[in-house]
Amino acid sequence: MTLLRIDRLSMDVQGLPILREVSLGVDAGRILGVIGESGSGKSMTALSVMQLLPSGARCSGRITLAGQEVLTLSETALCKMRGRDVGMVFQEPMTALNPLKTIGAQVAETILIHERVSRGEAMQRAAEALARAELPQDRFPMSRYPHELSGGQRQRVVIAMAIALRPRLLIADEPTTALDVTTQAEILKLLKRLVAEDGMACMLISHDLAVVADMADDIVIMRDGEVVENGPADRLLTDLQHPYSKALLAASSHVPDRDAEPREASLLSVRDVVRDYATPRTGLWGRAGTFRAVNGVSFDIRRGESLGLVGESGCGKSTLTRAILGLEEVQAGTIELNGQPVFTGHRPNRAVRRHMQVVFQDPYGSFNPRHRVGRLVSEPFHLLDDAPQGTARSDAIAQALESVGLSADDGRKFIHEFSGGQRQRIAIARALIIRPELIILDEAVSALDVQVRAQILDLLAELGDSLGLTYLFISHDLSVVRSITDRVLVMQAGQIVEQGVTQDVFDAPRHTYTQQLVRAAPRLTVAPERITR
The missing domain is CATH 3.40.50.300 (P-loop containing nucleotide triphosphate hydrolases)
Known part of the structure; x- marks a missing residue:
């Protein structure tokens, strides 16, 4: 029917x-x-x-x-x-939920608005809806707030709200x-x-x-x-x-064309890195504990190589990224770029930091909407001791924009005047403007449409070949990592559990966790002739 x-x-x-x-x-x-x-x-x-x-x-x-x-x-x-x-489940659960209300109260609110029931009955039915959404009360009390849950758990709360009245x-x-x-x-x-x-x-x-x-x-x-x-x-x-x-x-299923071969020389060296965070005291007289987000991680990135880093939310990917960029000091281990430490003493090494840049997941959120694109793209100049001025600065901005397929005139516009794909091109231009050796891409294409994603991956491959760039791709999208990287690291609970040539790891994963990731990834099984027909 x-x-x-x-x-x-x-x-x-x-x-x-x-x-x-x-x-x-x-x-x-x-x-x-x-x-x-x-x-x-x-x-x-x-x-x-x-x-x-x-x-x-x-x-x-x-x-x-x-x-x-x-x-x-x-x-x-x-x-x-x-x-x-009609129930609706939105894309971003954190914006769909009220941060000031408990999850139980938010699910019960749907019931109270539409039916004349007591608050107690509404809370009981809310508990049932949350249980159906695989958030049982014994493990996820209804007194929790959205910020106390992971992204997947928050999405389950939104689903519980949507199905509460069946x-x-x-x-x-x-x-x-x-x-x-x-x-x-x-x-x-x-x-x-x-x-x-x-x-x-x-x-x-x-x-x-x-x-x-x-x-x-x-x-x-x-x-x-x-x-x-x-x-x-x-x-x-x-x-x-x-x-x-x-x-x-x-x-x-697009795979970018890449011609350059990675060299044997190591650009980035990470050795036995450990990063701990303090946790709250367990009681009035209890001691603060520690949570180990990164546990003895070691790897190298060769010059001209594209390395993938995959793992679930909370596995330590972002913490490791901040440590590589010199934004968070580690408790143990070393991180070196070109043989120079990322940290000198307890301060980030500015001379090393200027050789690394990052492209974030949300290009709109990573820019100040009040500034014009020209100013946004030139932000990394603050890392240089002798930043270009006047005409040289304008020429550098124009060259960076043109290198990513935009025009010099786009520097006069504001970021809201561009599409999502164009904003990500601007983010890449900002990363390129001081000619770094290593670019870290943190979920840089996960929010883009498939055709725009293919264009951005082609652009990154072209820039990597022409400028000799080295990439660290951090992503939960295994299809992206498979298509653009030479090697891949698989991270779980703060440790690298598997690494190797990308194709080998995805075609024949050895670790149980990698096998689980590969099985979970959606894939299209359509014959190639159906695509080009």
């Missing part, structure tokens, strides 16, 4: 067309995957079902949920529908984008189980074709506010017709 039917839905916001005659349907007990790049209209299509639209939005066409015409409902009726008939339709908007592969697999498995148990219909929105291929019964592919292709998942993925669909599939 078709639970949700969208028929020829069009939408404009203050005269700007957003959706153009979108038609799709979701059956009870089935999962519909909605795929498309940023700006394709997939999220706006989902939000139109709940009528959570921006000011000035106008819709035409029909949206029918369980026989009820959504576009004709009053705001009062819509408020009753949201949460009760809605007929569940909308999951990029629910696993920021999660590591094993947590992502667990969340997707949970969503699939809940759909089967409750007989819900589910709209799974994603830009990751591999994620949707593993989950969806049916697939809709959107571009520029239109549906370009749709059908059963098993048929669609083996018989793509539209050029855009084929381009998405090709980008999902």
Whole structure:
């Protein structure tokens, strides 16, 4: 039975067309995957079902949920529908949750808004919803706050809120984008189980074709506010017709061309590094304990090499990165670049630090939105004793921007004037401007659409070949690490548990944890001829 039917839905916001005659349907007990790049209209299509639209939005066409015409409902009726008939799981759980409320209170709030029950009963049902989301009360008390949970656990709280009233339709908007592969697999498995148990219909929105291929019964592919292709998942993925669909599939498995061979000489040497953090006292008279985030880590990066570092959230990747960059001092071990220590005494070695740069996951969050791009790109000049001034400074900024495929005129703009992929190019330009030898990329492409991700990986490969750069790729996306790195390190609980040539490690993992990561990673199993046909 078709639970949700969208028929020829069009939408404009203050005269700007957003959706153009979108038609799709979701059956009870089935999962519909909605795929498309940023700006394709997939999220706006989902939000139109709940009528959570921006000011000035106008819709035409029909949206029918369980026989009820959504576009004709009053705001009062819509408020009753949201949460009760339609639940929604958002991409970023930390922004979807109230940091000042306990997780139990937030799940119970959904119940109290829609049903006349006592607070005690609402809390009991909240506990049941959290347990169904695999957060049992004996291990995760409802008195906890969101900041006390990991990213995957916070997403489970959001799912518990969405299913607390057992809605007929569940909308999951990029629910696993920021999660590591094993947590992502667990969340997707949970969503699939809940759909089967409750007989819900589910709209799974994603830009990751591999994620949707593993989950969806049916697939809709959107571009520029239109549906370009749709059908059963098993048929669609083996018989793509539209050029855009084929381009998405090709980008999902894209491998950049890399010509330069790494040299034997070591650029970065990490030896027996240990990093501890103090933990709170256990009682009034108890002593503070310690938590070992990095435990005896050793490795080398050769000049011109691309090294991958993978592992789940909390394994110590970010702590190790900060230590390499000289942002956190280690308790034991040494870190050297070109044979020079990253720390001299208890202070970072400025002469070494200028030869390393970093590109972060969120390019918008890593820039000051009040400054123009030219100033943002030139920020690393503060590491130089004799930074260029005047015309030389302008020329350096223009050269950095042009090296990443932008123009010198872009230096006069603000960061909000660019797309996500362009912002990441600006972040790379900032990293390049002082000609570092080592660039650390911390989840630098995880939030990008697959085609933009492929473009950025091609750019990094081209820059690595032409400038002789050395890369340290930190990522939870194994497909990215597989495509761009020469060797890979696998990190668990602060230790390197496996390392070797990337292809060898992923094709024949020896350590149990590596095997678990590889199994959890979504992958497309479509014949190559289907991509180029």
